[in-house]
Amino acid sequence: MRKTRNNNIGKHISGMALVLMLTISLNAQINQPNIVLILADDLGFECVTANGGTSYHTPNIDMLANKGARFKNCHSQPVCTPSRVQLMTGQYNVRNYTVFGELDRSQISFGNLFKNAGYKTAIAGKWQLGEEKDSPQHFGFEESCLWQQSYPRKDTAGHDTRFSNPILEFNGEVKHFNNGEYGPDIVSDFICDFIEQNKDQPFFAYYPMILSHCPFVPTPDSKDWDSQNLGSLTYKGEPKYFPDMISYMDKLVGKIVSKIEALGISENTLIIFAGDNGTDKPIISMFKGTDYPGGKGKTTDNGTHVPLIARWDGKIEKNRTCSDLIDFSDFLPTMCDAANIDISSQTTIDGVSFLPQLLGKKGKPRKWIYSWYDPRGKELKEFARNTKYKLYSTGEFYNIKEDFFEKTPLALVNMNRDAKQSYNKLIKALDKYKNIREEKANIKRGKN
Template sequence: MKRGAVVRTVFLVCATLSVGFLNVATCTGESANPPNILIVLADDQGWGDLSVHGNYNLSTPNIDRLAAEGALFERFYVSPLCAPTRAEFLTGRYHPRTGVRGVTTGAERMNLNEYTIAQAFRAVGYATAIFGKWHNGSQYPYHPLGRGFQEFYGFTSGHWGIYFDPPLESGSEIVRGRGYITDDFTDHAIDFIKRHQTEPFFCYVAYNTPHTPLQVPDKFYEKFAGAQIAQRYHGNEREDIEFTRAVLAMCENIDWNVGRLLEALRECGLESNTIVVYFSDNGPNSWRWNGGMRGRKGSTDEGGVRVPCIIRWPGHVPAGLRVSQIAAAIDLFPTLASLAGVSYKAPLPMDGIDLSPVLLGKQKFVARQRLIFAHQAGQISVRNDRFILDNRGRLYDLLEDPGQTHDVSAQFPDVAESLRKAVEQFKAEVLPKEPDTRPFPVGYREFPVTYLPARDGVPHGNIERSGKAPNCSFFTNWINREDSITWDIEVHTAGKYELVVYYTCRPQDVGVVLRASFAGRSVEGKITEPFDPPIHGHEFDRVPRQGESYVKDFKPFVLGVIELPAQRGLLELRAMNIPGERAIDLRLVKLTLKSGDDTSRP
């Protein structure tokens, strides 16, 4: 199916208006064929964080309407953490197969031989875009623009330090976001939908809320400030009510933005020809009401991996359908491709299955005896359509005991043994055997800009991160000449690179001389301008953050041009002269290929 084969019926003329820095398109009333795809992914939203699942602490009418007009999965599973789930959705494969082993310092990256759902849809003429949190690699070709997406606006890290007017990426450039981050991502997604309404599109809206920091506009928080929280966490762990209040406000903001997306589809006449998917990437990020399930984010128990999932396609997916077939994020790629009639040849076998017959109401189950695994840091659980074997080898009947309170291994020994063998097979076939030694790639002609954030660097000496969580941190406490920072990089294209450091420096420390070196080449420069903005972000926090860095602005400084050979090695940054008490704080290094020769790595 090529772009030219798409049937179009245009009712109005499309115009584009410029509003600030964002091009805002108007609707044509287009009804297109084949179907568009709109994916909305929440971050750290639990199964119980929606009113459609019985939580009356909050109201999520737009997401509830999606469920009323489409299919609601009763048992839908993801991974216990963010990056693994995103990789499973994108590839249809369990995350250890894809190279994703964690959530930061490079462990979140998908191997470059993985084939993504965006590549499959782009190959047949779909316009593809992602707005929001990527979290599967920052440097090209791990970058979303190297994985099948034509447009990217958001951030590539695992979490972000500020949600109001934040620094973001637009394509390969650092820009300033406008307003609240979830609203901003929605603005850009709506603009994309309107600009591409006369052709099929694949739009991935990857929100980063209600992940911490707990920041949300007043108009959503006012309802919950000091409010009684009637439905509470059922377990022995302590629920932080202030945390819960902030999360509920953030979830209502997500719902409001989902409503804006749905209204944009309606205005453009695209409702009936757009498949909308809504799901979350793991269980709740705190102890709060979650339907009595055991576990939370990070756990392989039900509460950590069972999340909302809704799919609407009017006229095709029956309204009000309740899917009892167990399903998972790995199923979305083959299922959506089948629904849209998109054929593809994935180079690697998928773990997910095509659930389109269930969604189209043709059959109740596709694979009655299937198993779904959840993995986190060596802990594995496995479930079938009735039982779960948890990571400690205990068996629970989820139909009778969804809270996992009574071990039934003695009652069903054959089931327990069968599932134990399945776990051993999963370990042997899926879990990686070797340590992750992948470098960070630099210097592709088709994507000449490479960012090396503090997250991916290694501090030496006194230098330390600004927070325990590396994702949105910066390097600080650089106090003597023996201190250094290194990045393990592999240069793809030999050539001349402009090297820029994003720094802060107090007035009394001006005069710091920095040297960057790689494979015997080096470049030096002196910091001559002070730039010492205050730490901020805390002024928006509804609950004080723990372990995550606060943020500040950083100033770009062109250190110079360095000749880099096409090889692997350590890029090292040192301070050759520190006239004051300390050198600089560092957020990232930017390398831009200015001119390259033909000695590129394969």
């Protein structure tokens, strides 16, 4: 009798322990949601139908907005490397940008932060941030499937290597595809496989897409797709294929979202979609009833205004819009905030978490954002801006609501009260970053 009673007590304790372990596991899972960051290449705000664009079909991205939040005022840097350095480190380029095509190895990326917090991490798509074999792993990504890591953009015959029959690198190992494969399919499969393999533990998947960057060429869904094509011999390709590329890009976004839904983890997964900079210059789209030229490489809005959409079932209210200013330094603190990752020990974070806005709260909306832009060390453009005005460090001051292409600087005399108030705030913002570049250079040279 006593033995039976003791066995029952043991079973009761074991049962309680199991419940406790499950509870702890569940709480850990709740406190560490999965994060999937999708970054389209050369996709301006105007290309997404949900934003008011009418030239292309983006049903999957639109559905992401319908089931989540859409931001109206997100701004990137005008080209890829400056945007990615800012995105991955949470710092403005004035602090840590070095040269085009490189992320300084002294920097800590969001990959490092998530890996150190116990997340499984992966990156797939476009790299172009360092040619070392271990570059992705150095920055915290345990698994990688990348285009343009150590292997160049073109093969020895001059063919572009990213789309048909691509050349990709898996964890630093180069692989040539020559059986009609399509690069964007391969990297999206890699992300889907990673998500499925890690569905029972917290994961961070960063998907910097290869689409919709030039060369503009047929996709597998195009009528004239040629599976034997070895890649474009021209950098730009033919702009007539851009709509096909947008449709395929949208299709792949839907593929990732469908995988998350099929695994039943959408309530514990924050999905963020954005473009890395404005649309390329040959492309002219229809946006809210008017022609909208691509502005990649320019600091005008058509070079920096990008889509930002986020979905987190049960957390983000459906079909929400937010007009708060967001820039690429804000992504790292936002994702870490969502994942309960402490970043207080990081040297400097310029970004501000917009997680409260995602969750329907006021948060701390930015009064201004800042940009230090000099991708190839030839022509620095530095400015601070709000939703209406922009002030360059050269003194040029624009009402960007009324002067979209910044053709006529405002006279600093006889400004109205609204303009004066914005000018004073923006000049203080510029002053905040005025000497940072010089100070860092002096420290590096050992002068103090």
